[in-house]
Amino acid sequence: MSIRNMMDSNFQHFNAGELTKMSSSLVNHLESGGKLFITLAGAMSTAGIGKLLAPMIREGHVAGISCTGANLEEDIFRMIAFPHYTSIDNWRGLSLEDEAELLSKKMNRVTDICIPEAEAIRTLEPHLLQVWKNASRNGIRQLPHLYFYDVLQNESLLKSSEGDQEASWVLAAAQTNLPLFVPGWEDSTMGNIFAAHSIEAEVDSDCILSGIEYMKQLATWYEGQERPLAFLQIGGGIAGDFPICVVPMLNQDLERDVPLWSWFGQISESRPSYGGYSGAPPSEKITWGKIDTSTPMFVVESDATIVAPLLFAYILNL
DSSP states (O other): OOHHHHHHHHOOSHHHHHHHHHHHHHHHHHHTTOEEEEEEOTTTTTTTTHHHHHHHHHTTOEEEEEEOHHHHHHHHHHHHHGGGOEEOTTGGGOOHHHHHHHHHTTEEEETTEEEEIIIIIHHHHHHHHHHHHHHHHHTOOBOHHHHHHHHHTOHHHHHHOOSOGGGOHHHHHHHTTOOEEOTTTTSSHHHHHHHHHHHTTSSOGGGBOOHHHHHHHHHHHHHTOOSOEEEEEESOHHHHHHHHTHHHIIIIISOOOOOOOSEEEEEOOOOGGGOOGGGOOHHHHHTTTSSOTTSOEEEEOSOHHHHHHHHHHHHHTO
């Protein structure tokens, strides 16, 4: 039995039923000629979402992705160094001394998995530093993710990577030149490292274009889309709020006439009553001019590390 058949047969009520309805509706959207725009918050890359997101990209279902700086870099960390990652079985039971020991071993913990600083972070750093320095010398200014794309064209990095390249969604995005939008990139490990090299005057901070440039690029890109765009928000925060706002910006601030997002789905465990964007329901977005009353809307209130792989597997009909 395929995952699609299993979900259709057994995921019928509550969050499970909502996921099946969301999945079926999204398949209909794609089969009708639409495309999918995905936003990634949290630590989805470290959770291994690339195993199914990379095939989604390669099969042409994805029109673009907005992600945090952490998701951008952590996918590449995983591709470079996954055999050196350490899994923590009883992570809830770690003592403060256990945490300090992980620090001494330079193992950066994300819930139950540790990213090795030497094999992942410090291995990627010199490759990025080289392209940042080259840009600084030559007056080149680029969006942050384009430097990552440049690095992924470097055969030496790919040859030395020890993880599964087929499971890297950023590599798949680079190979297909997929539009990426990484608002707030400076809030990431590599963003911090870039700032450090800038403080040391090794690189020119102006070689990295700002988030405003991302919004300008997003606006141009959105206006050029000829297919209906579905908006899938995995988590919340800046990765989701930034790109969805391009529609009211174009229509209300620039007084242009672009279509609203044609489909909306959200995977979140946050509650609306807390006032955070991550838990805001689709209906609230109507008031901002992002979607309207006719837009198909779905919310699955559950763990995205479980729900998103099931959704992608349903679309891929695995």
